[in-house]
Amino acid sequence: MTIQLSDRTALAAAPRPRRKARLTSWQLNIISWLAPVGFLLIWEAAARAGMIAPQILPAPSAVAATGWKLIANGSLFQHLGASLARAAAGFVIGGSIGFGLGVLVGFSRLAEALLDRSIQMIRAIPFLAMLPLVIVWFGVDESGKIFMVSLAVMFPIYINTVLGIRQVDPKLLELARVTGLSWQATIRRIILPGAMPSVLTGVRYALAVAWLALVIAETIATTRGIGFLAMDAREFLQTNVIVLTILIYAAIGVGADSLARALERRLLRWHPNYAKEA
Amino acid sequence: MTAVSVRGLRRQYGERVVIENLDLRIGKGEFVALLGESGCGKTTLLRALAGLDAIDGGHIDAPGKPAVVFQEHRLLPWAPLWQNVALGLETPEGRAAAIAALSEVGLAGREEDWPRNLSGGQAQRVALARALVREPKLLLLDEPFAALDALTRIKMHVLIRELVARHRPGVLLVTHDVDEAVAIADRILVMRAGRIAASYDTAGQTGLRDTLLKELGVETDTRAA
Ligand SMILES: Nc1ncnc2c1ncn2[C@@H]1O[C@H](COP(=O)(O)OP(=O)(O)O)[C@@H](O)[C@H]1O
Numbered sequence: 001m002t003i004q005l006s007d008r009t010a011l012a013a014a015p016r017p018r019r020k021a022r023l024t025s026w027q028l029n030i031i032s033w034l035a036p037v038g039f040l041l042i043w044e045a046a047a048r049a050g051m052i053a054p055q056i057l058p059a060p061s062a063v064a065a066t067g068w069k070l071i072a073n074g075s076l077f078q079h080l081g082a083s084l085a086r087a088a089a090g091f092v093i094g095g096s097i098g099f100g101l102g103v104l105v106g107f108s109r110l111a112e113a114l115l116d117r118s119i120q121m122i123r124a125i126p127f128l129a130m131l132p133l134v135i136v137w138f139g140v141d142e143s144g145k146i147f148m149v150s151l152a153v154m155f156p157i158y159i160n161t162v163l164g165i166r167q168v169d170p171k172l173l174e175l176a177r178v179t180g181l182s183w184q185a186t187i188r189r190i191i192l193p194g195a196m197p198s199v200l201t202g203v204r205y206a207l208a209v210a211w212l213a214l215v216i217a218e219t220i221a222t223t224r225g226i227g228f229l230a231m232d233a234r235e236f237l238q239t240n241v242i243v244l245t246i247l248i249y250a251a252i253g254v255g256a257d258s259l260a261r262a263l264e265r266r267l268l269r270w271h272p273n274y275a276k277e278a
Numbered sequence: 279m280t281a282v283s284v285r286g287l288r289r290q291y292g293e294r295v296v297i298e299n300l301d302l303r304i305g306k307g308e309f310v311a312l313l314g315e316s317g318c319g320k321t322t323l324l325r326a327l328a329g330l331d332a333i334d335g336g337h338i339d340a341p342g343k344p345a346v347v348f349q350e351h352r353l354l355p356w357a358p359l360w361q362n363v364a365l366g367l368e369t370p371e372g373r374a375a376a377i378a379a380l381s382e383v384g385l386a387g388r389e390e391d392w393p394r395n396l397s398g399g400q401a402q403r404v405a406l407a408r409a410l411v412r413e414p415k416l417l418l419l420d421e422p423f424a425a426l427d428a429l430t431r432i433k434m435h436v437l438i439r440e441l442v443a444r445h446r447p448g449v450l451l452v453t454h455d456v457d458e459a460v461a462i463a464d465r466i467l468v469m470r471a472g473r474i475a476a477s478y479d480t481a482g483q484t485g486l487r488d489t490l491l492k493e494l495g496v497e498t499d500t501r502a503a
């Protein structure tokens with residue numbers, strides 16, 4: 001037996017340094033659900049024990065039953081579809097305008113001088129203060145609601161697009177000149193990818209405020225949408241349905257956020273903060 | 279054959295004249311190092327040659343577009359390595375040329391990798407590949423090895439000599455490292471007061487290091503060493 005070999009066996013036999021027991025991400029994931037699930041169980045138990053009147057706050061099981069009923073008769077998806085369509089339309093319109101203005105102002109000091117002050121002034125108007133005016137302008141029509149969402153979405157995307165473009169490393173722009181890139185290629189290969197992290201931050205904010213705007217906009221008289229469901233239920237004191245609509249709004253908010261995160265992981269996979277290393 | 283020829287060059291920032299009446303000629307395949315104290319105008323000269331800054335007087339004649347490697351690698355973090363190398367040449371041929379250039383600088387098979395996965399030396403090699411893939415007549419290097427550790431720097435010296443021998447561009451290497459200049463250049467220029475103050479061929483020279491250090495205002499005593 002060579003010395004080298006015996007050395008190796010000695011090493012293998014030596015006790016390994018004890019690692020601290022670390023929780024896996026899977027375990028942490030489960031733990032993170034303990035509090036909400038526990039809360040639901042306590043709520044259910046309290047409701048069943050008669051500690052909370054069903055008109056004040058119905059049991060989770062009652063809300064679920066209502067949800068199931070509305071799914072079964074098809075009305076839930078109809079209303080959900082109407083709300084999502086409004087949100088999507090508003091997001092696309094407001095997002096395009098915000099991005100377009102952002103690109104313009106980001107590139108051109110002249111465009112900034114012309115536009116930025118006005119945009120910032122409109123941004124300063126509290127959202128709810130616009131509501132009566134929107135009703136006067138658009139009536140209680142679909143377009144008023146889409147307008148509200150568009151307006152809300154526009155600003156975060158505008159601001160973050162301008163910021164992203166302004167923050168592109170001037171050294172990389174110099175590189176573009178040295179390598180003889182055309183201005184189109186400079187925009188496509190350097191400026192837009194460089195601005196992308198900031199633009200996506202804007203998208204994430206925008207998704208959150210789009211939802212907020214929709215909730216407010218759907219309180220305007222309407223016959224379709226999750227907001228209608230809630231208003232209608234209020235009229236008839238159906239607390240079950242009211243709680244259900246709140247939960248749906250919450251779920252869609254969470255969904256929108258994970259959509260934004262997925263977009264970031266996809267588009268920013270070059271970025272150390274978003275890279276998943278094996 | 280001339281890679282670049284400069285006559286009577288003048289550069290100033292406002293009232294402040296940084297380069298005055300500077301003449302310079304670099305031949306095809308010639309490796310020239312430019313030494314000079316910090317702030318004497320080396321980068322200013324290189325930027326003028328690169329066409330990054332307008333000149334205030336004189337002539338620069340350079341056939342074709344020079345390629346530049348800066349002190350920082352300036353890789354696009356969002357582009358895989360081959361796209362960084364082929365920047366502006368994104369055709370199938372450009373991709374093939376980029377892959378070949380990457381293997382020339384010792385990064386074969388890494389074309390789809392991201393810049394963030396590279397060490398400092400590797401990133402600078404990609405920057406070299408990006409410059410060489412354009413087959414420039416003139417290669418401008420502004421202290422490209424200054425941020426690297428000593429061992430990596432020596433490896434880079436070997437690599438750059440090989441690459442220049444193969445592609446034969448004229449090279450202007452700005453450096454503040456006298457040993458680096460002596461190790462890799464054919465000719466060494468010393469810049470002072472906005473012009474070329476001295477020129478030395480490195481071939482067959484002894485004691486060049488001390489001469490150069492003296493030119494740069496550093497007194498050395500070889501007997502004491
Ligand atoms: N953009 C600028 N504006 C004004 N002065 C500058 C500018 N760039 C460089 N200088 C000045 O010109 C001189 C030469 O600078 P530089 O060429 O960068 O020197 P170095 O030889 O260290 O590369 C320095 O004194 C510097 O302060």
Ligand SMILES: [Mg+2]
Pocket residue numbers: 320321322
């Ligand atoms: Mg410099």
